[in-house]
Amino acid sequence: MSDTAISVRGIEKSFKDVHVLRGVDFDVERGSIFALLGSNGAGKTTLVRILSTLLKADAGAATVQGHDVARAPGEVRESISLTGQFAAVDEVLSGRENLVLVAKLRHVKDPVAVADELLARFSLTEAGDRRAATYSGGMRRRLDIAMSLIGKPRIIFLDEPTTGLDPQARIDVWRTVKQLAEGGTTVLLTTQYLDEAEQLADRIAILHRGTIIQNGTLAELKQLLPPAEIEYVEKQPSLEDVFLALVGETGEAESESGATGEPGDADASTRKEAR
Numbered sequence: 001m002s003d004t005a006i007s008v009r010g011i012e013k014s015f016k017d018v019h020v021l022r023g024v025d026f027d028v029e030r031g032s033i034f035a036l037l038g039s040n041g042a043g044k045t046t047l048v049r050i051l052s053t054l055l056k057a058d059a060g061a062a063t064v065q066g067h068d069v070a071r072a073p074g075e076v077r078e079s080i081s082l083t084g085q086f087a088a089v090d091e092v093l094s095g096r097e098n099l100v101l102v103a104k105l106r107h108v109k110d111p112v113a114v115a116d117e118l119l120a121r122f123s124l125t126e127a128g129d130r131r132a133a134t135y136s137g138g139m140r141r142r143l144d145i146a147m148s149l150i151g152k153p154r155i156i157f158l159d160e161p162t163t164g165l166d167p168q169a170r171i172d173v174w175r176t177v178k179q180l181a182e183g184g185t186t187v188l189l190t191t192q193y194l195d196e197a198e199q200l201a202d203r204i205a206i207l208h209r210g211t212i213i214q215n216g217t218l219a220e221l222k223q224l225l226p227p228a229e230i231e232y233v234e235k236q237p238s239l240e241d242v243f244l245a246l247v248g249e250t251g252e253a254e255s256e257s258g259a260t261g262e263p264g265d266a267d268a269s270t271r272k273e274a275r
C-alpha cells in the first residue's frame, strides 16, 4: 500500500528495572538501507528482536511489511529474514548442507541448485563440502548471510553483519547488501562501525539512552555540525564526528574526558588531519 516497509512507534522495553527502549520511533522506506547506530548496550539487538517477533515490546507498536509484529507475527516472519549478531550456522553440517537445510525449511523449489548458486555468490564453492566448524569467522558470516537470503525475503535484518570480519570480507558483505537493496529488498542493519553506515545507508538513526536521538541521511546528519573551520584545510565532519558529538565521547559513562564534547568543537575536525 505505502512505501513504508517498517514502521516503529513508541516502542518500549525493559528487562527488570533496566528501561532499555524508552519510546523508539522511525520508519524505513521500502527498498532502502536503514542503519541503526548505537553504542554497546544501546538496545539495537533488543529492537531487532522485537521487529523480528522474537521478543514482545512492553509498549508501542511496529509494523513490518504492513503486518503488526504483535498481532500478526506469522505474517511478519514470512516476509523477513534475520541474520543475528552471532552466526547461526550449524557447525556439524557443511556449508552446502546448511544452505540445503534452510532451503528445504523455506520450501524453496530446487534446494541444491539454490545452495550451489549461493555458495558461488559468496565465494564458498570450494569450501562448500567442508564442515562449517572449519570455516573462518568471515566465511561463517558469509554463509550466515547466504542462508538468510534463501526464499527471497522482502525485508532483511542484519545485526552487526560485519563485526569481526577483515576489511576484504567487510567489503564483500557491503557489496552484497547494496545488491540486495538495488533488487528491492529493504535492509535494516545495526552497526557500531560508523564507516559502514556511511558506506551503505540511505538513512541513519542513532539510538541513545532508549530513544532515537537523530534520524536522517548522511548529508543531513553532517549538517548538524558546522563545517570545519580550518583556514587552509577544508574537511566536512565525518559521521563519526557527528556521532561522538551527539552521544559524547565517553558513551554511557559521561565522566571527565578533556574534550568539551560540544557540537562544533574544532577538536573533532582537526583530529583526523594529524597523521
Ligand SMILES: Nc1ncnc2c1ncn2[C@@H]1O[C@H](COP(=O)(O)OP(=O)(O)OP(=O)(O)O)[C@@H](O)[C@H]1O
Pocket: 015, 018, 020, 038, 039, 040, 041, 042, 043, 044, 045, 046, 047, 085, 192
Ligand atoms: N534477555 C535479557 N535479559 C536482561 N537484560 C537484557 C536482555 N537482553 C538485553 N538486555 C540488556 O539490554 C540492554 C541492551 O542490550 P542489546 O543487546 O539490545 O544492546 P545492543 O545495542 O545490541 O549492544 P551490542 O552493541 O553490544 O550488541 C543491555 O543492557 C543488555 O544487558
Ligand SMILES: [Mg+2]
Pocket: 044, 045, 046, 085, 159
Ligand atoms: Mg547487539
